[in-house]
Amino acid sequence: MNPGRERSETRRPSVFWALALIILPVINLAVRFKVTDVGKFPRTGAFVMAPNHFSEIDPVLMGVLSWKLGRAPRFLAKASVFTLPGLGWLLRKSGQIPVQRGGSVRGSEPVKAAERLVERGQMVVVYPEGSLTRDPDLWPMRGKSGAVRIALERGIPVVPVAHWGAQQIMPRYSKKLSLFPRRTVLVKIGDPLDLAEFRGRNLDSATLNEATKVVMDAITQLLEDLRGETAPTKRWNPAEHDQKETGRFEA
Template sequence: MAERRRRRGTETRRPSLLWLFAALLIPPLKGVATIRIRDGHKVPATGAFILSPNHMSNIDPVVMGYAVWHAGRAPRFLAKASLFRIPVVGSLLHGIGQIPVERGGAARGALPLSAAKRLIEEGQGVIVYPEGSLTRDPDLWPMRGKTGAARLALELGLPVVPAAHWGVQGLMPVNSTRFTLSPRPSIDVVFGDPVDLADLGRVGDRAALNEATDRIMAAITRLEEGLRGETAPPERWDPSKHGQSETGRF
């Protein structure tokens, strides 16, 4: 069943530029698709956290942003640092709390110290796609993950909340930027319990990062299986084994 929006927390009650974006984006989204959100109470009501969903369509950030807002928290994403240097665009991104990361060089994927401190001190959440790009799996299952979400979780000591959705491909097909409005698509979003990474320490080595990533991807896949009523392949799709290039900051 779809859930009522939780009336708690201050992020969605406090006036901000995000209110404007919510007012502009949510009504059209709800007008073109039926969105059902499950277990929104598993999104922490307060405090810093990382949300890690699957990624299959270019419309995913809008849908997940709505789901997080519905759960009572402000949606924040990692965005290319270069965007923040564009006049007006950069101000808007800062105004709605988005977080800059570098795309190349030694700082690739690094979260600025100021942003990390803000997440913790102000108890903010951030949405990180652990696959790093749209899934290449031909059946749209979560593919092999990158270590970005795991690295942030271990370095900052933050909980990772897995999430999954299914049906977004009916609104915007994979690798497309065009909407499909008929028949009216139905989208299901579900949140899971935090992934247990406590035994891996605060700052892990490569083995710890890989293990943490595997646990995060396994949690996302289990949620996806529940939404689809199917069992995922025993081995996650690895683009490098199929001659496919990968893009993404992590």
């Protein structure tokens, strides 16, 4: 990867240096990134990075990738992680944003915190799926509206990103790491989506869902390219499968 000349965020002293000192040596030994279309990753300015999500190790890999490309990554992360001694302090000091499991995104403190990052011209990483995909074959499932809400309210692009290979390091739902032998993680960066067709419209559920579908379609297409496969025509919808499993319908 060639991150170019713009590396001001990573060169500026910050708590990220401590995180990089801890994480980078391990990841560099265990992971080889093979990135396609690296030039599409914004070197400056605010944007929402929207990756697919199928392993607990994903945030570490995407954080390292962002750092290698010259940007300091800030995530919407599970609030429970912030209670861990030492790590919680580092996460807070580096601007990571705690999100309560099952919490509503609309008007929430996490979204407001993300918008403050945007005001400072920083990037924010939002997993549109909200959790690990439940699709049996690890394809992206139906997305949630947090990523597009931030982008539309602040007039910034969403950059779709797909990656493949993390499941060899940490399978979905597993806590077991497999760091050796060294694994290759394929990454493809998509064209920034400005979502211009949705600007000026009321940000109601219909608009947000339509915009989210555009983002999820872009991520899925990138993943198809990486895997050399075609995704299912119908995206996995957790709500529908929950209804089938419980025999209940909740509006």
